[in-house]
């Protein structure tokens with residue numbers, strides 16, 4: 256697909272862009288994805304760790320997984336794909352990022368309108384009371400300390416402040432995501448395998464809303480069929496190119 260053809264179609268719309276983002280955008284920052292070649296941690300799949308039942312059965316194992324990911328994240332920086340989305344927001348073309356990623360790299364890249372629909376890895380919440388606290392200080396994250404307990408009730412375990420399989424998404428975040436989808440006329444679907452519901456339904460809503468849907472991925476996904484265009488390649492290359500040409504053509 257010629258990138259100029261895609262951009263001409265976008266420019267014609269006087270675009271209002273929303274982006275739906277997955278783990279592929281942070282791959283170039285060093286963060287492992289969930290599926291595909293680096294989808295295993297110590298031989299466990301995400302589906303075996305990111306569940307309430309895995310945490311009930313073996314909280315230490317689940318916390319070890321999050322600590323291992325946090326150690327990588329503490330060294331990670333946003334890459335050109337994150338900065339491209341920030342640029343689109345600064346130019347008032349993007350109205351929001353709906354990210355499935357819990358790594359917080361969009362915020363570090365300077366984006367402001369972010370819906371972190373699967374939560375935030377830098378925070379933990381009590382399994383029983385309403386306490387939410389940060390746990391990403393290097394001491395807590397890097398040392399293999401005992402299980403973390405709530406500093407408010409001091410009785411119950413903390414768990415990562417993220418959404419696991421079988422858990423509902425925060426209703427307010429989901430409402431924001433659907434509203435952004437309906438308010439936009441172009442959706443960028445970036446670095447997601449598109450297999451996890453309900454986020455994978457957003458491109459379908461966008462299509463029903465007559466938006467242009469453009470996928471940025473290194474391969475075809477189950478979402479590709481709903482997309483008007485697929486820009487195949489690493490998004491840390493294709494998204495900056497897309498953004499630069501788009502902004503130039505919109506001058």
Ligand code: BJW
Pocket residue numbers: 276277278279280282283288289290291301305355356357373417418419420421422423424445446447448449450451452453471472473474476488489490491
């Ligand atoms: C590049 C690239 C580069 C690489 N450039 N591209 C049966 C049993 C139980 C549940 C279900 C079931 N069937 C369906 C469900 C529902 C379930 C679900 O969808 N399961 C499917 C796996 C089948 N969904 C849920 O449970 C959700 N909740 C829900 O439905 O609630 C309903 C409810 C209502 C009321 C009461 C109760 C329930 C919740 C889903 C939560 C997902 N959580 C996780 C973990 C978050 C915390 C954490 O990070 O630890 O979210 S799982 C994991 O998958 C994570 C991700 O955000 C999510 C999506 O993954 P993503 O981002 O797409 O990553 P990958 O690795 O899959 O793909 C990377 C892509 O990038 C690939 O396409 C690459 O090609 C590409 N790529 N490099 C561009 N450089």
